[in-house]
Amino acid sequence: xxxxxxxxxxxxxxxxxxxxxxxxxxxxxxxxxxxxxxxxxxxxxxxxxxxxxxxxxxxxxxxxxxxxxxxxxxxxxxxxxxxxxxxxxxxxxxxxxxxxxxxxxxxxxxxxxxxxxxxxxxxxxxxxxxxxxxxxxxxxxxxxxxxxxxxxxxxxxxxxxxxxxxxxxxxxxxxxxxxxxxxxxxxxxxxxxxxxxxxxxxxxxxxxxxxxxxxxxxxxxxxxxxxxxxxxxxxxxxxxxxxxxxxxxxxxxxxxxxxxxxxxxxxxxxxxxxxxxxxxxxxxxxxxxxxxxxxxxxxxxxxxxxxxxxxxxxxxxxxxxxxxxxxxxxxxxxxxxxxxxxxxxxxxxxxxxxxxxxxxxxxxxxxxxxxxxxxxxxx
Amino acid sequence: xxxxxxxxxxxxxxxxxxxxxxxxxxxxxxxxxxxxxxxxxxxxxxxxxxxxxxxxxxxxxxxxxxxxxxxxxxxxxxxxxxxxxxxxxxxxxxxxxxxxxxxxxxxxxxxxxxxxxxxxxxxxxxxxxxxxxxxxxxxxxxxxxxxxxxxxxxxxxxxxxxxxxxxxxxxxxxxxxxxxxxxxxxxxxxxxxxxxxxxxxxxxxxxxxxxxxxxxxxxxxxxxxxxxxxxxxxxxxxxxxxxxxxxxxxxxxxxxxxxxxxxxxxxxxxxxxxxxxxxxxxxxxxxxxxxxxxxxxxxxxxxxxxxxxxxxxxxxxxxxxxxxxxxxxxxxxxxxxxxxxxxxxxxxxxxxxxxxxxxxxxxxxxxxxxxxxxxxxxx
Numbered sequence: 001x002x003x004x005x006x007x008x009x010x011x012x013x014x015x016x017x018x019x020x021x022x023x024x025x026x027x028x029x030x031x032x033x034x035x036x037x038x039x040x041x042x043x044x045x046x047x048x049x050x051x052x053x054x055x056x057x058x059x060x061x062x063x064x065x066x067x068x069x070x071x072x073x074x075x076x077x078x079x080x081x082x083x084x085x086x087x088x089x090x091x092x093x094x095x096x097x098x099x100x101x102x103x104x105x106x107x108x109x110x111x112x113x114x115x116x117x118x119x120x121x122x123x124x125x126x127x128x129x130x131x132x133x134x135x136x137x138x139x140x141x142x143x144x145x146x147x148x149x150x151x152x153x154x155x156x157x158x159x160x161x162x163x164x165x166x167x168x169x170x171x172x173x174x175x176x177x178x179x180x181x182x183x184x185x186x187x188x189x190x191x192x193x194x195x196x197x198x199x200x201x202x203x204x205x206x207x208x209x210x211x212x213x214x215x216x217x218x219x220x221x222x223x224x225x226x227x228x229x230x231x232x233x234x235x236x237x238x239x240x241x242x243x244x245x246x247x248x249x250x251x252x253x254x255x256x257x258x259x260x261x262x263x264x265x266x267x268x269x270x271x272x273x274x275x276x277x278x279x280x281x282x283x284x285x286x287x288x289x290x291x292x293x294x295x296x297x298x299x300x301x302x303x304x305x306x307x308x309x310x311x312x313x314x315x316x317x318x319x320x321x322x323x324x325x326x327x328x329x330x331x332x333x334x335x336x337x338x339x340x341x342x343x344x345x346x347x348x349x350x351x352x353x354x355x356x357x358x359x360x361x362x363x364x365x366x367x368x369x370x371x372x373x374x375x376x377x378x379x
Numbered sequence: 380x381x382x383x384x385x386x387x388x389x390x391x392x393x394x395x396x397x398x399x400x401x402x403x404x405x406x407x408x409x410x411x412x413x414x415x416x417x418x419x420x421x422x423x424x425x426x427x428x429x430x431x432x433x434x435x436x437x438x439x440x441x442x443x444x445x446x447x448x449x450x451x452x453x454x455x456x457x458x459x460x461x462x463x464x465x466x467x468x469x470x471x472x473x474x475x476x477x478x479x480x481x482x483x484x485x486x487x488x489x490x491x492x493x494x495x496x497x498x499x500x501x502x503x504x505x506x507x508x509x510x511x512x513x514x515x516x517x518x519x520x521x522x523x524x525x526x527x528x529x530x531x532x533x534x535x536x537x538x539x540x541x542x543x544x545x546x547x548x549x550x551x552x553x554x555x556x557x558x559x560x561x562x563x564x565x566x567x568x569x570x571x572x573x574x575x576x577x578x579x580x581x582x583x584x585x586x587x588x589x590x591x592x593x594x595x596x597x598x599x600x601x602x603x604x605x606x607x608x609x610x611x612x613x614x615x616x617x618x619x620x621x622x623x624x625x626x627x628x629x630x631x632x633x634x635x636x637x638x639x640x641x642x643x644x645x646x647x648x649x650x651x652x653x654x655x656x657x658x659x660x661x662x663x664x665x666x667x668x669x670x671x672x673x674x675x676x677x678x679x680x681x682x683x684x685x686x687x688x689x690x691x692x693x694x695x696x697x698x699x700x701x702x703x704x705x706x707x708x709x710x711x712x713x714x715x716x717x718x719x720x721x722x723x724x725x726x727x728x729x730x731x732x733x734x735x736x737x738x739x740x741x742x743x744x745x746x747x748x749x750x751x752x753x754x755x756x757x758x
Contacts, residue, residue: 015666019522019666020522022665023521023522023523023524023665023666026521026522026524027521027522030517030521031521124519130664130666130667130668130670131670132515132518132519132520135518135519136511136515136519138409139511139514139688139691139692140503140511140514140515140685140688141511141684141688142402142405142406142409142410142687142688142691143398143399143402143405143406143683143684143687143688143691144402144684145402145405270652270673273649273652285509285684286401286402286680287398287401287402287509287680287681287683287684287687288509288674288675288680288681288684288685289509289674289675289678289680289681290674290675291509291510291672291673291674291675292671292672292673292674293670293671293672293673294649294670294671294672294673295667295668295669295670295671296667296668296669296670299668301665301666301667301668302666302667302668304522304666305520305522305523305664305666305667306519306667308521308522308666309518309519309520309521309522312518312521312522313518316700318697321695
């Protein structure tokens with residue numbers, strides 16, 4: 001029997017194991033599979049867990065067990081996940097992961113390695129949680145050129161911004177509430193600074209453009225400076241403030257405009273209606289036109305749903321599926337966001353030191369003194 | 380070389396051929412395929428078309444050509460599409476289709492036949508146009524039980540209802556405009572009566588519940604009686620009127636509640652923001668939670684996008700993929716919609732013959748005289 005190993009028994013790992021057994025009959029029957037979870041790798045023991053008999057502490061057991069056909073790397077972080085992933089792929093064991101940091105950093109290399117070893121590296125759970133976006137972009141939209149992709153890719157910041165708008169809750173209070181509800185980590189920097197969204201838009205951009213885009217090339221701004229006054233201004237303007245991750249290809253060139261920034265999203269845009277911890281990805285494709293995919297962007301069971309769809313796909317696949325390869329490239333393909341003309345919401349101090357709000361459709365130059373914030377408008 | 384035949388060179392057929400050649404390099408490279416369109420079957424000749432050299436009039440040429448690996452049945456209607464599909468599948472040739480009428484009527488039988496002959500019957504384009512919903516339900520949500528699916532599955536009626544609400548345009552005028560813009564057929568009955576949505580919800584319900592649901596079992600109401608006053612009432616109530624196709628499974632039983640009816644959709648529900656000719660499908664899944672998929676529900680190129688994703692999948696597949704089988708069943712599994720307690724928008728004549736509007740959360744019984752219309756509320 002071709003079996004499964006789960007690496008990491010934290011929130012996503014335990015969700016994956018529980019969800020596998022809860023849905024096992026359906027998964028096996030509908031996909032004509034016969035499989036089981038053989039190992040769970042973790043440093044800890046879990047005497048309370050019904051799955052403790054599967055827990056092991058030595059990675060090499062998995063690596064050297066020829067029954068293992070697919071491993072779910074749910075540890076997060078670069079090390080030792082990167083090393084483990086390479087060692088598994090080298091053995092021809094497919095790896096599926098929720099590890100956005102690793103995919104954004106080493107995705108191109110790991111995809112090539114999987115192809116060389118005729119197995120698969122899948123990462124549906126790395127971006128958009130339960131939303132089936134990775135496979136959709138590659139498989140369902142294969143007969144499309146995708147020019148533009150914009151999304152709300154971080155549930156914590158979307159929750160905070162929703163509270164700031166709907167309940168005029170100040171930023172710090174909304175952040176505390178999101179921590180209390182378990183959405184934000186104790187150190188929320190990766191969420192609120194935009195770094196988490198940045199990794200995810202890098203993964204999505206690499207898929208649609210076929211080039212490995214690195215996080216440090218992306219103009220990334222967080223939501224830390226957004227105030228309830230900004231949120232109220234947005235509402236009066238018929239818009240909402242959302243942290244938008246955006247990737248767009250210039251027509252007739254290889255240049256890519258990629259940013260993570262708060263935007264004033266007008267109410268006519270579907271993304272303005274995505275509230276609370278939900279995520280959404282909007283795609284403009286050559287044949288399919290405009291599409292949007294909406295769902296839970298994180299959480300134990302939604303992420304497990306994506307991990308298990310990848311495990312199933314890896315077990316069904318006979319050799320490398322989805323020839324998803326990203327060429328290496330340099331940051332020369334990235335368009336400097338300062339050179340792009342956009343409409344802005346502008347907050348500045350006037351000559352008397354008063355804060356004033358307004359809109360600007362002009363190019364932003366030095367003539368605007370005392371700018372506190374400049375937020376692009378998304379129609 | 381394993382080649383493609385296109386059956387029917389109408390709007391979807393010509394869109395499929397044009398889109399295939401426009402995206403050919405990308406499709407072949409990303410999926411490691413080598414293929415071409417060999418035949419286009421149609422009764423007519425197309426001397427103006429660059430593809431006229433592929434046009435043939437005799438179906439048996441396709442059936443008997445061992446180079447043909449997949450056929451796209453884009454003719455619509457039951458006959459001769461049903462006969463052609465069976466003959467192709469019997470030869471082991473995979474069939475992909477946009478034909479919702481045929482899938483809703485004979486899907487179970489054709490899926491079994493494909494499995495017996497180790498080929499595939501795919502129908503992504505039959506429902507939701509460009510929205511990748513069929514494959515998503517089966518593959519990406521394999522580790523989920525889906526309890527409920529609700530959607531706006533007909534673009535023409537959604538366009539009409541949007542005009543009635545946003546511009547107070549009377550029903551007949553909005554219908555004429557939709558015909559002028561090419562959204563509605565000259566005979567718009569299938570759209571406005573709900574029959575088109577009914578076929579589509581039957582297909583989606585059959586997938587998620589694994590039982591073949593037939594159109595005649597579904598309580599189906601159209602939008603013909605909706606007025607601009609109803610639309611205005613909905614707006615005053617913080618809602619919009621939408622034609623909702625809905626399928627829901629009773630917990631702990633096999634019973635299914637399935638309807639196509641206009642609903643008052645409250646603004647907190649994502650479906651209320653789906654306007655114009657767009658479609659959307661909302662899914663409640665055991666692990667993934669709530670998901671929504673939004674996009675163009677019809678049109679030449681969006682439908683071609685779905686057809687080509689199926690053609691690609693059929694060419695990649697090595698034998699039957701997606702063991703998507705629907706059991707035959709009877710209408711005994713269907714819950715009588717009259718027995719379900721819901722909140723309603725109620726329009727009735729009072730004792731003086733005046734039309735009055737209101738809301739009712741009570742069970743609808745005979746005590747309501749002179750009911751003009753009763754529209755369920757979707758929160």
